[in-house]
Amino acid sequence: MQLYKRLPLLFVGSLLVGGLLWTCSDDFLEVSPKGALAPSVLATEAGIEGVLLGAYAQLGGRGNYFGGSSNWANGSIQGGEANKGTDDGDFSDINELVRYQLQPTSRIPADRWNGLFEGVSRSNQVLELLSLSEDPLLTDADRTRIEGEARFLRAHYYFQLQISFGQAPFLTPGLTLDEIVQVVSGDVWSEIEADFMYAYNNLPETLPEDGRANKWAAGAYLGKTYMHQSKYEPAKTVLRDVVDNGQTTNGQKYGLLDSYANAFNGDFDNSLESVFAIQAAANSGTTNVANPDFVLNFIQGNKPGGCCGFFQPSYDLVNSFRTEDGLPLLDNSYNSASNKIADDLGIASSDPFTPDTGPIDPRLDHSVGRRGIPYLDWQIHPGKSFIRDQGYAGPYSPKKFVFRQSQESTIADGTSWTAGYTAINYNLIRFSDVLLLLAEAEIETGDLEAGRELINQVRARAKDDENFVMMDDGSPAANYSIELYEPFSDLDMARKAVRLERKLELSGEGHRFFDLRRWGIAEPELNRIIDNEKQYLPLAYAGAEFVTPQDLLYPIPQGQIDLQGPEILPQNPGY
Known part of the structure; x- marks a missing residue:
């Protein structure tokens, strides 16, 4: 045999x-x-x-x-x-x-x-x-x-x-x-459903070891599988079960960490917000157990990481954090000249620059490195000197999944060619992802109010000013302004709200393209973004x-x- x-x-x-x-x-x-x-x-x-x-x-x-x-x-x-x-030439694939x-x-x-x-x-x-x-x-x-x-x-x-x-x-x-x-x-959707359903029905609710899939991880993934097929009723049922009853491997009820930034901080791996994560370790004698996925996505030639300047956030992403009366701009007007967030493209680090003073969702500065704002605990982001080729790649740096200076000897692995092999887990499913999927399922099945409450649960954490990025003098690093949604006027507004909330909350975590495609709006949305980026980075988007x-x-x-x-x-x- x-x-x-x-x-x-x-x-x-x-x-x-x-x-x-x-x-x-x-x-x-x-x-x-x-x-x-x-x-x-x-x-x-x-x-x-x-x-x-x-x-x-x-x-x-x-x-x-x-x-x-x-x-x-x-x-x-x-x-x-x-x-x-x-x-342009580095990893041209x-x-x-x-x-x-x-x-x-x-x-x-x-x-x-x-x-x-x-x-x-x-x-x-x-x-x-x-x-x-x-x-x-x-x-x-x-x-x-x-x-x-x-x-x-x-x-x-x-x-x-x-x-x-x-x-x-x-x-x-x-x-x-x-x-x-x-x-x-x-x-193979039906086969995927069958496997996740078996796991959901048969896995223990808790397990003694972090990193193993339990019943609730399977339920969350099953719900996501339903959402990708627009099966909103069964998705709502299983996602509600996870939200109401789900537990981590050690029996702690799922929830949001007090600080948004800590969801990407290796010191808080396998927390109550981690529904299912890829495990990583550092300084174990081999980088084979470290996180390999983000090894290129650090500051080029500088600490942290020292290599290689990949994965620089887009203008469209950064501008989408603009707020008005504490709410995001659901009409996509954030890229307009009057709303665009000020940047230092083409300005040397030695030349003066004033960061944007307009209202901004505080999650921006936990997600993106930009000039004049503290880059974790390393230093104030200096702008161009942190960027390998600003004219090609833009003025912004990735910030999620980057280790702190205080973690350099523990979270970063110092045994290889780069410190970019880290012990920071990647959360394949984060609890806020589950909340927003459930919000979407509620909205698509007609309960706009239930959807609003779930979206606001996510926004309420970001609104806590104790977790804003701060300057050394204790003042907020920018004009942070975020409020909760009042009742939605109609289905169209509710859809726009939950879709933009997923972008703001989950930026850089690998979900966006697949969300746009399942919503049926990938072509207009991505061509809108291409047109915007070409204004600033024509070489990077040549022929796009x-x-x-x-x-x-x-x-x-x-x-x-x-x-x-x-x-x-x-x-x-x-x-």
């Missing part, structure tokens, strides 16, 4: 799982690979738990740079929240993403496909070993939990494949080589244009189509 014969489609490279291949050929032809573990060894309690940890480890996309789950490039850059940053010029031979879709299918493979190997195991140490409760975790992870990897490519071959454990090559690619249906999905990597054939793996429209 054959446990799980992998094709080049999956590009499996894990030493942990590399020994899970065997066939029913004659005994004298069976030679165990050196340096690999036989299935008889792995089909034990310890072996299965080890392979399960390998499935979790792939959440960071190890070995496939754009296969990680933070989606800083796939969701945030592609969603208009940031540009590539750095300069990302230019195709900024300009919506991906091709079937591009690196980004191939990396994403390979990294996510590696995760699928590892998840399926757990399920196959579980079915083979006769280890008496595995109790029924253990088997149910392990199956729930493995199916949660498989659903996660397929969710990412679905929102990126719109299709994928759904592979299950135990398939023979001939069976695998006949699995036709297609929409968002075209449907082509740019709604990534192209299927041509190398995979060549391996499988277009009948099994058809190309997406427009490529």
